[in-house]
Amino acid sequence: MSAATKRSKDHGINRRSFLHASVTAAGGLLVSLYFNRASAQEGASAAQGPPKINYPPDAFVEIRPDGKIVIQVNRLEFGQGVQTALPMVLADEMDADWASVVPQLAQAKDIYKDPVFGIQMVGGSGSIAHSFQQYRELGAKTRAMLLSAAAKNWNVGADTLRTEPSVVIGPGGKRATYAELAKAATAMPVPANVRLKNPSEFRYIGKRTPRLDSRAKCDGSIKFGLDFDQPGMLTAVVAHPPMFGAKVRGFDDADARRVEGVREIFQISLPRGSGIAVVADKFWTAKQARDRLKIDWDTTEIAKEDTTALWAKYRQLAGTKGLSALARGDESALDKIASANRIVAEYEFPYLAHTPMEPLNTTIRFDGDRAEAWVGSQFQTCDQMAIAQTLGLKAEQVLFHTEMAGGGFGRRAVPDSHVQREAAEIAKKLRGTTVKLIWTREDDVRGGFYRPMFFHRVEIGVGTDGMPAAWRHVVVGQSIMEGTPFAMMMKDGIDPTVAEGITDTQYNLANFNVSIHQPKVNVPVLWWRSVGNTHTAYVMETLIEELAERTKMDPIAYRRKLLKPDAKKLRAALDLMEAKSAAWRQKLPKGHAVGFALHESFDTGVAVAVDVSIVNKRPKVHGATVAVHCGLAANPLTVESQFQAGSGFGLSQLMAKGAITLKDGLVEQRNFHEFVPPYIMDAPVAVDVHIVPSTDPPTGCGEPPVPVISPAVANALSKLTGKRYRSLPLVEI
C-alpha cells in the first residue's frame, strides 16, 4: 500500500475526501473500495468516506466468566505489533485489566473491515492510524454498558459509578467485576456517543508495553499459517511456470507418481499461465514428486525479459519527458542555468523480493456448498472473495480464518490473490479434504511480485546561494496499480506510487518538474514495504546531501533551510535527531563517517544519522540515531522496535546480492544464497530511537523506518570513499 493513498495534510480522517468505487478486479471480482484521495481538489468524484458504522462492541470484545477479556483484532499480525497495540487502545478506554486481555485475529467479516479503506486489510501503515479512534470508542462503549448494568443492579445512577481495571465501583464501596456484569451488560443498549479519556487519563496508551505474543513466539508454541494441521490434511506444491505466464503444453508424471505417498497430480490454471499441482500426504513427498515431473512449457507467446535490456530501455526512456506528475514554476529555468552549475544524476534500482520469513501458504477445505480457509492474509476481503469465486461460492460461504503470519512486507497484500486462487483450484479437485498449499522458498524468490525496477534521471540547477533553483526529475518504472482494483487511484494514467516521495517532497523546490514513464514489462510487481519511498527517498536524500556538500554547508542546516515552513513533522524530527546524535557525532572514530537522511512517508516524519565505517569492503553501521514524529505513539516500545528492525530491513537495498535479475525471461536467483537479505553482521549494531512528544492522531510506523536508512548509509560511504552510489544494490563500494 502506498503513502499516496493516505497523503493528507490535515491528518484528520473526517475531513478527508474519499473516493469510492465498486471495481472489477482480475477475474471479475467485484470489490468495493474507499480511499482517501491524494488530493482533494482533483476531480469531482470525491465522495464521503465509508459509511459511519456504529460498531457493536460484542463483535470485538468478549468478557469470559473467568475474567479473561478476548479482543478481536481486525487485521493481520505479522510482526508490526498490532495484536498488542489495538487491544491496548480498547482496554484503556474500557478500563480492562491488561493482564486479562487475550487478543484474537478476527475472521474475515464485514464488521472487521478497515474503517478507512473499506476492505479488511493491512497496508499503508494504517493499522493504528485507521483503527485508533474505532478501538477507543469500542472500549468506551463497552465500559459504558458495564456501568449501565451495574447501575441497574444497584439501582443507582451510572454517574455515581467509577471503574478500576475490570471492576465497577459503586456508592459505599460496592464492587462488581466485569466478569460478573458481563451477561447483564450485553443486554444494555449500545450508546451512540461516549466520552473518551483525556490523554492524561490513559493507563496503557502511550506506555511502553511488551508484546503479548512474545512468549509463544519464543517457545515454539505459536502456530503460523504454515503450521496449521488437521487429521487427514494433505499437502500440495505446484510446479509453477519458469517464465511469467508460461503454460503447460504437456507433462509426464509417470516418475513422479512412483513416489510413495503421492495422492494426485493434475494440471491447474493460474492467474498467469498454468501449472501442475502435486498433492501428497506430506510436504517432502510432494516436493520430491514435483522434482520428478517432466513438463513441456509453452513459452512462445511470452515476453522474455532481461535485466540488461530493461536497463537500456529504461535509460533511454529517462532521457525523454514522461507523463507529468508535477509541474511547478518554470520548466525552462533549468536550461538557463550554466552547465557548470548543474548536476545530472542517474540512478538504478533493481527488482526486490519481499521474501517474508514464513513462506507463502494457504490451507483450504471445500465441501461443495461451503469452504473453510486458513490464511495469513493482509487482504482478507479480497482473498476470501477470490477463494469463493474459484470455488463457485459466495464470499460468506467461505469461513476465512486469519492466521498469524511470519512477515509480509507487502507480499501478503496481492490484489489478484494468486496464492489463494491456486490453493482453491487444488481444493476444488480434492473436495472434502483439507489441503495445505506450500510455496517453497524457490517458488517465492522466483515467483514475481517484486518491488519494480526503477531508473531515475535528475537534473538540478544550483542557484548562487547553493540551493536548488530548478529540478527536473524523470522516473521510469512499472505501475503497481495498473490492471488491479487500485487502478482507480490513478489519475491521468499516473500511478501515484511511482513518484511518491518526490511529488510530495517537503522540500521547497522551485521550478520543479516530475514526469514518469510506466513501461509494461512481463514481471508481476507489488508494493514492498514503504512502496515508492524505497527508491525516491534514496534519490532525494543522496542528492540533498550532495548539494549540501557542494555548497559546503552542514547537511542538517541545509535541509532545515530547504524544508517548507509548514513541514512540522520533519522539522521536529530533524531537531530531535540533531540533538540526540550530537554527542557521538562529535567524537567519531577515525575511519568512520556520518550520513543523514530525512523523509516523511505515511504521514510520519523521520530523521536519521548513521555512524558508518568500511569493514571487509562492506558498510558497517555501528550505530544509528532515529527521530520520529508519528503523532501519539500508541505503544512507544513497538514504535522503537519497528524503527530499530526496520532500519535493518531497509538495508536490504544495499546488500551485495540484494537484487532480483532476469536473463532470457528466467529469474536468476533461487534462494537465500543468491538473493541475500541482511544478516546480523549486515544490520546496524545499535539503533537509538527518539519519539517527538505529540498528541496528534497516531500515524504509521510499519513502513516509515525503511526509506531513510539506505540513503543515510550511502551518504556516509560517499564521505569515506569520495564516490557516489547511484546504482543499487551496492555490489562494490
Added chain:
Amino acid sequence: MAKFQLTVNGQRKEVNADPTTPLLWVLREDLKMTGTKYGCGVSACGACTVHVDGVATRSCMLPISLLGDRPITTIEAMANDRVGRVVQDAWVEKDVVQCGYCQSGQIMSAVALLKETPRPTETQIEESMGGNLCRCATYVRIREAVQLASQRLK
C-alpha cells in the same frame, strides 16, 4: 519408506518415513512438532536450527537416515533447559520478536553459543548467530538479549 528410531527431547520416537526426508519435516509432519521452522530448505536461513548431540544444526538438509542415534533437542524443550529458559526469558524481557518466525532458530543458535561460550564477545555473537536470518531484522534486540542472557548465566 523405512522405520527410524529417534530420541527427541529425551523421548524415544519411531517414525515411518522416506530415508531422504530431512529431519525438519519429520519433526514438523510426523511428530507434529512445529516449533522448528522451514525458511529455505538449503541451510541458508537457520529457521530450522535444532541441536543434534548438542550442536546447532540445520535440520532442513539432514536426511533422517544419516541421523543414527544422535539425540535431538528442539525449541519445545528449551523452557525446561537451564540455559534455554534463561535465553527465552531474556528474549521476552528485551521484547525481541516481531513476526517471530525466525525466533525458534535464533534461540536455538543462541543457546548453543552460550552453552559453549557463556561470555561471548560481539564478534562471537555475530559469528554464531550469523547464519540465522531474521527478515524483520530484529538484530539489535537479538544482540541485547544474548548479552542479557550471558550476564544472567554467570
